[in-house]
Amino acid sequence: MKTFITPRMLPALLVAVLPSLAQADPLPSWNAGHNKSAIVDFVEAVSDPTSDDFVPQQQRIAVFDNDGTLWGEQPAYFQLMYALDRASEAEPEQLTSELHQAAAEGDIETVLEAGEEGIQALLSLSHQDVSLDEFEEDVSDWLSNATHPDTGRFYADMIYQPMLELLSYLRDSGFSTYIVSGGGLHFIRTFAEDVYGVPPQNVIGSTGGLEVKDLDSDPSLYKQEGDTWINDGPLKIVSIERHIGQRPIMAVGNSDGDVPMLIWTTQGDGPRMGVLVHHTDAEREVAYDRDSHIGRLADGLDQAEDRGWQLIDMASDWQRVYPQAP
Numbered sequence: 001m002k003t004f005i006t007p008r009m010l011p012a013l014l015v016a017v018l019p020s021l022a023q024a025d026p027l028p029s030w031n032a033g034h035n036k037s038a039i040v041d042f043v044e045a046v047s048d049p050t051s052d053d054f055v056p057q058q059q060r061i062a063v064f065d066n067d068g069t070l071w072g073e074q075p076a077y078f079q080l081m082y083a084l085d086r087a088s089e090a091e092p093e094q095l096t097s098e099l100h101q102a103a104a105e106g107d108i109e110t111v112l113e114a115g116e117e118g119i120q121a122l123l124s125l126s127h128q129d130v131s132l133d134e135f136e137e138d139v140s141d142w143l144s145n146a147t148h149p150d151t152g153r154f155y156a157d158m159i160y161q162p163m164l165e166l167l168s169y170l171r172d173s174g175f176s177t178y179i180v181s182g183g184g185l186h187f188i189r190t191f192a193e194d195v196y197g198v199p200p201q202n203v204i205g206s207t208g209g210l211e212v213k214d215l216d217s218d219p220s221l222y223k224q225e226g227d228t229w230i231n232d233g234p235l236k237i238v239s240i241e242r243h244i245g246q247r248p249i250m251a252v253g254n255s256d257g258d259v260p261m262l263i264w265t266t267q268g269d270g271p272r273m274g275v276l277v278h279h280t281d282a283e284r285e286v287a288y289d290r291d292s293h294i295g296r297l298a299d300g301l302d303q304a305e306d307r308g309w310q311l312i313d314m315a316s317d318w319q320r321v322y323p324q325a326p
Contacts, residue, residue: 086126
């Protein structure tokens with residue numbers, strides 16, 4: 001005998017179903033504790049129209065750093081690992097400096113010790129005189145084939161499962177999620193939607209020179225040398241204002257380069273949240289903070305408590321680090 005649900009039965013059904021839905025854990029890879037509770041309480045409060053802390057949906061904006069926040073960043077930023085692979089294919093006439101030579105030889109320590117100059121030398125061998133279409137296709141191919149030197153995992157598999165859950169939870173709660181990274185804009189846009197569910201227009205990153213070629217026949221954009229916008233530190237605030245046009249209510253990062261973004265976000269009016277991921281898990285990932293040449297976290301550690309930020313202890317707050325892995 002078939003059972004049909006009539007409109008009169010719906011209230012009773014909702015009473016039976018809603019409690020179980022409310023009990024569903026939106027962050028299943030997070031261990032119970034203060035940080036998880038604080039995040040859930042914040043999201044519930046700002047998205048509940050009956051709450052005193054309710055925030056209209058158009059103002060529910062969350063910004064995330066990428067390297068070290070959404071995926072790994074050791075022993076070097078993954079985009080630099082890509083650049084090293086491509087720099088190894090450089091022609092001899094392109095190696096016009098010691099830094100070029102070091103980059104072509106895969107000497108990442110020499111490149112990083114030279115700071116921004118070393119990174120620019122590396123990128124000049126790997127990110128120039130190529131169309132955006134070719135660049136994005138090449139990055140996609142690299143991500144599909146290259147593996148991390150320490151874990152042996154594909155780079156796109158080294159995303160943080162707890163952060164994927166947080167991104168999804170926020171979007172389900174009416175948030176718009178953005179990536180605001182010091183990494184290359186076009187590099188991140190290649191995979192952000194497939195990996196994080198963040199569309200290209202919601203990615204804000206560092207940029208270099210661009211040139212339009214073949215305008216009359218087949219217009220194409222080419223990556224070139226030129227003015228470089230390093231989207232880090234206070235410049236993240238400038239980029240958010242230019243791109244989004246309003247202050248986020250939530251900011252998530254992992255390094256001192258993210259601290260200005262967290263300060264600016266949490267100093268605004270109304271309910272606000274700042275989150276810092278602290279890499280404490282030497283067993284499942286890498287433990288680092290104050291003395292690291294990548295993702296240094298010192299100012300953030302010193303300010304987190306006084307500013308009321310959630311300092312995520314990766315070792316104790318996360319049940320697992322990567323998808324399908326401990």
